Amino acid sequence: MTASPAPAAPDPAADPAVAAELARLRQSIDNIDAALVHLLAERFKATQAVGRLKADTGLPPSDPDRERRQISRLREIAVEAQLDPEFAEKWFTFVVAEVIHHHERIAQSGSIDVVPGADGPAS
Amino acid sequence: MTASPAPAAPDPAADPAVAAELARLRQSIDNIDAALVHLLAERFKATQAVGRLKADTGLPPSDPDRERRQISRLREIAVEAQLDPEFAEKWFTFVVAEVIHHHERIAQSGSIDVVPGADGPAS
Numbered sequence: 063m064t065a066s067p068a069p070a071a072p073d074p075a076a077d078p079a080v081a082a083e084l085a086r087l088r089q090s091i092d093n094i095d096a097a098l099v100h101l102l103a104e105r106f107k108a109t110q111a112v113g114r115l116k117a118d119t120g121l122p123p124s125d126p127d128r129e130r131r132q133i134s135r136l137r138e139i140a141v142e143a144q145l146d147p148e149f150a151e152k153w154f155t156f157v158v159a160e161v162i163h164h165h166e167r168i169a170q171s172g173s174i175d176v177v178p179g180a181d182g183p184a185s
Numbered sequence: 186m187t188a189s190p191a192p193a194a195p196d197p198a199a200d201p202a203v204a205a206e207l208a209r210l211r212q213s214i215d216n217i218d219a220a221l222v223h224l225l226a227e228r229f230k231a232t233q234a235v236g237r238l239k240a241d242t243g244l245p246p247s248d249p250d251r252e253r254r255q256i257s258r259l260r261e262i263a264v265e266a267q268l269d270p271e272f273a274e275k276w277f278t279f280v281v282a283e284v285i286h287h288h289e290r291i292a293q294s295g296s297i298d299v300v301p302g303a304d305g306p307a308s
Binding site for chain 2: 077080083084087090091092094095096097098099100101102103104105106107108109111112114116119121132135136139140143144145146149150151152154155156157159161176
């Protein structure tokens with residue numbers, strides 16, 4: 063038993079109004095993404111400086127209290143901005159973990175003097 | 186055989202100059218993080234609108250070509266901003282995946298009419 067073939071759907075991308083609206087939204091997403099990447103670059107510079115400062119002065123790289131405060135604050139900001147706070151927390155945790163992995167890879171290659179740690183890069 | 190106890194290290198956090206520099210850097214990180222969360226909220230609004238538009242017009246939620254172009258562009262922006270392009274790509278992939286999961290959870294709860302898909306939320 064075979065189903066009848068579905069009738070060919072009209073191509074919505076051929077509707078100029080739909081295509082224009084999609085292009086408009088994508089332009090905004092691209093602008094926002096460019097800003098996000100630039101801010102991530104700036105954040106990374108700051109966390110590298112924290113890592114160097116901690117390494118130079120013998121401060122422990124990890125500061126779990128600081129990280130808890132950061133998460134709590136970012137969840138509040140997310141709620142105010144109408145962003146799911148769970149998403150904001152997962153995003154923050156991902157960025158912290160990735161920055162740590164990045165520092166570890168660089169530390170292994172010996173090219174910078176940053177000590178990786180659970181909180182150093184995030185802090 | 187027991188090792189001699191290590192001599193007590195001076196507490197670097199007690200050095201006012203170190204504490205002030207750490208506080209300064211952390212203030213910058215907190216400012217950047219607040220901006221990042223606000224931009225993520227704005228991005229999410231745009232991707233939700235894309236999801237609704239695609240669902241309303243029957244456009245496929247996934248657009249792998251678009252996603253490849255986005256990754257390629259963000260890697261270039263990262264290089265220009267002196268951010269590791271691998272980090273930028275992993276970050277983008279994480280955000281896209283999380284947005285999809287978020288849309289799926291909401292779609293399952295029936296509270297919005299966004300169709301989740303591989304590219305819809307990112308696109």
